[in-house]
Amino acid sequence: xxxxxxxxxxxxxxxxxxxxxxxxxxxxxxxxxxxxxxxxxxxxxxxxxxxxxxxxxxxxxxxxxxxxxxxxxxxxxxxxxxxxxxxxxxxxxxxxxxxxxxxxxxxxxxxxxxxxxxxxxxxxxxxxxxxxxxxxxxxxxxxxxxxxxxxxxxxxxxxxxxxxxxxxxxxxxxxxxxxxxxxxxxxxxxxxxxxxxxxxxxxxxxxxxxxxxxxxxxxxxxxxxxxxxxxxxxxxxxxxxxxxxxxxxxxxxxxxxxxxxxxxxxxxxxxxxxxxxxxxxxxxxxxxxxxxxxxxxxxxxxxxxxxxx
Amino acid sequence: xxxxxxxxxxxxxxxxxxxxxxxxxxxxxxxxxxxxxxxxxxxxxxxxxxxxxxxxxxxxxxxxxxxxxxxxxxxxxxxxxxxxxxxxxxxxxxxxxxxxxxxxxxxxxxxxxxxxxxxxxxxxxxxxxxxxxxxxxxxxxxxxxxxxxxxxxxxxxxxxxxxxxxxxxxxxxxxxxxxxxxxxxxxxxxxxxxxxxxxxxxxxxxxxxxxxxxxxxxxxxxxxxxxxxxxxxxxxxxxxxxxxxxxxxxxxxxxxxxxxxxxxxxxxxxxxxxx
Numbered sequence: 001x002x003x004x005x006x007x008x009x010x011x012x013x014x015x016x017x018x019x020x021x022x023x024x025x026x027x028x029x030x031x032x033x034x035x036x037x038x039x040x041x042x043x044x045x046x047x048x049x050x051x052x053x054x055x056x057x058x059x060x061x062x063x064x065x066x067x068x069x070x071x072x073x074x075x076x077x078x079x080x081x082x083x084x085x086x087x088x089x090x091x092x093x094x095x096x097x098x099x100x101x102x103x104x105x106x107x108x109x110x111x112x113x114x115x116x117x118x119x120x121x122x123x124x125x126x127x128x129x130x131x132x133x134x135x136x137x138x139x140x141x142x143x144x145x146x147x148x149x150x151x152x153x154x155x156x157x158x159x160x161x162x163x164x165x166x167x168x169x170x171x172x173x174x175x176x177x178x179x180x181x182x183x184x185x186x187x188x189x190x191x192x193x194x195x196x197x198x199x200x201x202x203x204x205x206x207x208x209x210x211x212x213x214x215x216x217x218x219x220x221x222x223x224x225x226x227x228x229x230x231x232x233x234x235x236x237x238x239x240x241x242x243x244x245x246x247x248x249x250x251x252x253x254x255x256x257x258x259x260x261x262x263x264x265x266x267x268x269x270x271x272x273x274x275x276x277x278x279x280x281x282x283x284x285x286x287x288x289x290x291x292x293x294x295x296x297x298x299x300x301x302x303x304x305x306x307x308x309x
Numbered sequence: 310x311x312x313x314x315x316x317x318x319x320x321x322x323x324x325x326x327x328x329x330x331x332x333x334x335x336x337x338x339x340x341x342x343x344x345x346x347x348x349x350x351x352x353x354x355x356x357x358x359x360x361x362x363x364x365x366x367x368x369x370x371x372x373x374x375x376x377x378x379x380x381x382x383x384x385x386x387x388x389x390x391x392x393x394x395x396x397x398x399x400x401x402x403x404x405x406x407x408x409x410x411x412x413x414x415x416x417x418x419x420x421x422x423x424x425x426x427x428x429x430x431x432x433x434x435x436x437x438x439x440x441x442x443x444x445x446x447x448x449x450x451x452x453x454x455x456x457x458x459x460x461x462x463x464x465x466x467x468x469x470x471x472x473x474x475x476x477x478x479x480x481x482x483x484x485x486x487x488x489x490x491x492x493x494x495x496x497x498x499x500x501x502x503x504x505x506x507x508x509x510x511x512x513x514x515x516x517x518x519x520x521x522x523x524x525x526x527x528x529x530x531x532x533x534x535x536x537x538x539x540x541x542x543x544x545x546x547x548x549x550x551x552x553x554x555x556x557x558x559x560x561x562x563x564x565x566x567x568x569x570x571x572x573x574x575x576x577x578x579x580x581x582x583x584x
Contacts, residue, residue, distance in 0.1 A: 051411045054582035077413030084411070085584075088404040090320060101320060105412050107312040150408065 002029040004158045004190045005050060009059035012045050019045045020214045022059065027158070027192055027207075032184050034205030035194040036299060042214040043194040044085060047162050051082050063158070078106070081156035083164060087147020091136035095120060095128040095146050098135055099153055106154045115153055123149040123179060141172035148179065159183070160192045165200050173200065180204050198299045212303035229293045233271060235278070236262035236286040243283050250277070261286070266293065313414055313422035320405075321396050321426060330392050334434055337385050338378070338441035345369045346449040360454045371446035372453045376546030378439035379472045381479065381504065381539075385438050390500050393430045394483050397423060398493035406583060420488060420578045424571065427487075428480035435476055436469075460550065468546040471559055475539045478567045485574035488581065504540060511541030537562040 005027040012020040020042045027033045037043045048054040050061045052068065061068045063076040089098050099116045108115065120126050123145040135146060144164060151159050161180075165173045181204055183189045195201050201208070208225060210217045220228065237243045240262060247256050247263045256265045265274070271290070278285065293301075321327055349359060349369075359369065380386050400406040400423070409419050443452075453461070482503060486496035518531040536544055536558035544555050 048582075048584070051407075053407060053410055053584070055580060074413040074415055077411060080411060080413075082407075082411045084404075084407055086404060088407045090323075090399075090403060090405060092325060093320070093323060097323070101316055102408060102412075104312055104316040104319065105409055105414070154412065 003027065003062075003065070004029050004031075005061070005063055005192065007046065007050065007059065007061045010046065010049055010056055010061055011058035012042075012049060012054065013057040018214055020049070023211070023214075023216045025209050025216055025219060027190060029157075029190055030184070030188060030206075032180065032191045032193065032204050032206045034198070034201035034208045035192055035211065036198045036201065036208055037194075037196065037211035038303065039196050041196075041211045041303075043196075043211055044162055045214075046211070047082070047084055047160055047192070047194060051080065051084060051160060052077060053084065078154065079157045080160065081151030081154055081158070082160035082162075083144075083147045083151055084160070084162050087143050087150065089135045089143060089146055089150060092134055094132055094134060095125055095138075095142075095149070096130070098146060099149060102150045102153050108154070119149045119153045122152060122183075124175065125149065140167045141169065141175065144168060144172070144176060145179070148176070152183070156189065158190045158192065162194050163196070164193060165195060165197070177204055198295050202295055210299060210302050217302050225295060225298065229295055229298050230266045231268050231290065231292045232264050232266045233269065233274070234259065234262065234264045234287075234289040234291070235274075236288075237278075237283055238286060239283045242281065243278065246278060246281055246283065250274070310418040310422050313409060313418055314425055316409075317400075317422050317426040318429065320399075321430060324396050324399070326392050326396050327430075330389070330434055333388060334385055334438040335441065338438050339445055341378075341384075341442060342374055342446040342449055345374075345446075356451075359450065369446075370450045370453055371443045372546065374446040374450070375439050375443035376468065376472075378442040379435060379475075379545070381475070382508070386435065389431060389434055390479060390483055391497050393427060393434075393480075394487060394496050394500065395493045396430065397427050397483070398487050398491075398496060401487065401491040401583075402493065410583060416579045416581075417575065420484075420575050423488070424481065424484045424574070427484045428477050431480045431483070432473060432476045435472075439472075464548075464550055465546075467551055467556070471545050471556075474560060474563055474567070475542075475545075478539055478563055478570065481567050481570040481574065485570050485577075488574055488578040491583075507538060507540035511535070511538040514538070515541070533558050533562075539563050539566075 003026050007023050007025050010020060010023040011018065023042070023046060025046070035043050035046070045054070049056055050063065052073070063073060064079060066072050066076045090101065093101065096116050099119055100112060103112045103115060117129055120129050125142065125145055135143060138146065148161070148164070164176050168176060180191055180193065184191055193201060193204070205222060207219065207221050209219050235243065244258055244263055247265060251265060255267055256263055275288065377383060378385065406419070483496065483500055486499045490496045490499060514531055514534045518528065518535050521528040521531055536542060536555060542559060544559060
């Protein structure tokens with residue numbers, strides 16, 4: 001398989017604190033890789049490392065098969081566009097001037113104006129081509145879109161977006177999400193998108209990397225994730241203690257959890273049989289709610305606790 | 310690196326502070342000669358008195374105005390590092406330096422582009438300011454008490470070359486602090502710490518030099534230190550010609566210092582984490 005980005009035991013230590021420990025991740029060509037973890041889990045550190053902003057304490061990364069300690073890595077970075085933390089734009093310049101300057105950084109000399117126009121159109125900022133409005137006066141969503149435009153103008157094969165939905169309103173989130181889907185499908189651009197909210201990525205990601213406390217807990221494809229998210233039945237009753245006793249005698253401890261007014265049973269269970277057992281034991285039922293485990297719950301179960309947000 | 314240099318220059322010129330610097334530099338160049346002329350008129354000095362004062366080391370003419378404008382401790386010489394540091398440092402404060410690294414530019418090209426941009430801004434502004442000051446001064450004063458000859462031209466060029474070296478060193482110091490501190494405020498503070506330390510050290514060396522035995526080796530060493538301190542030197546543009554010793558004392562140590570600062574700056578930036 002063609003891997004656009006790989007990391008090998010990638011580790012980073014700040015003073016005596018390990019921010020990242022032995023991260024091994026793989027982003028294949030065409031993936032929209034959702035990189036998920038709570039705040040401070042190490043997502044941005046990985047992104048800074050693979051983009052060359054910071055240097056690893058241990059391990060290495062590779063872009064398009066070229067190791068980060070190989071001088072040829074510079075040419076590979078040319079194939080990457082990225083927003084790290086916040087869009088890196090000149091606030092005292094217009095959107096078009098920012099893109100022109102990025103062309104200058106990239107050494108693009110031919111067809112600059114056409115590229116600027118096309119990029120503005122791609123990120124939904126066409127009306128700003130001739131506008132003198134400075135980026136400092138843009139809304140957060142406009143800045144985010146301009147940032148994506150800056151990453152896009154060099155026609156990269158991989159775009160890395162660090163928390164691209166941060167601070168966006170719901171409409172802005174939808175816009176950015178649709179833009180990512182469009183670029184992935186139409187231009188076959190591979191994406192690595194970090195977020196601390198898994199559900200934000202649920203509609204775009206084809207693969208997930210879940211990181212917690214500097215350790216990559218799991219890499220999982222979207223189809224695997226959906227399989228992992230188990231079905232559940234919430235049963236509520238006034239005879240809570242009897243209900244729990246019955247469930248305890250029927251299921252293993254991993255397959256149920258107690259709630260304040262009942263019990264939640266996980267897995268594809270035979271509901272009719274279970275309910276028959278409960279009724280024949282004389283336990284009255286208040287409610288029965290069937291559902292599947294949300295991906296957020298799955299994520300929380302993986303990182304072993306509540307997310308920070 | 311040419312692409313980066315073009316980018317850095319383009320964004321610096323587009324910065325509002327660039328325009329502010331142009332206005333301040335131009336205003337000082339106009340006001341200062343005018344002020345001197347006004348004072349001399351108020352005091353009733355004629356051209357002869359002005360020339361007499363110059364011979365006593367107190368007077369004003371276009372040549373003295375030109376070289377005093379280059380002083381690091383003068384109005385514009387003090388302001389320039391502050392403004393240029395803020396302009397250059399915006400790449401760090403705005404995070405736009407990340408675009409360069411992510412785009413696959415080498416640390417060396419980023420560092421040297423930043424250094425050259427700083428040097429172009431610092432040297433460009435100080436030279437434009439000093440030459441404009443001299444041109445305005447020529448309206449009110451002579452260039453010097455004696456006629457301008459070819460040897461004066463040679464002396465002028467050598468002096469400007471030495472000023473260029475000093476301001477390149479200032480640029481190297483500024484760049485060194487910018488890439489290490491990554492914040493304009495801290496970089497400016499560090500530059501002025503260096504400036505004041507060098508000025509104080511220069512004054513102490515100057516005082517000790519005056520009282521040292523003129524025939525001793527120590528006196529010779531102090532003379533070298535005195536002449537080579539770019540922050541306090543008065544050797545440039547105040548005479549009529551240079552002895553080879555003046556040039557060697559000033560140029561060689563400062564050229565070596567420039568190379569050292571640039572080298573150190575690059576070595577630290579090469580492995581610097583950028584957040």
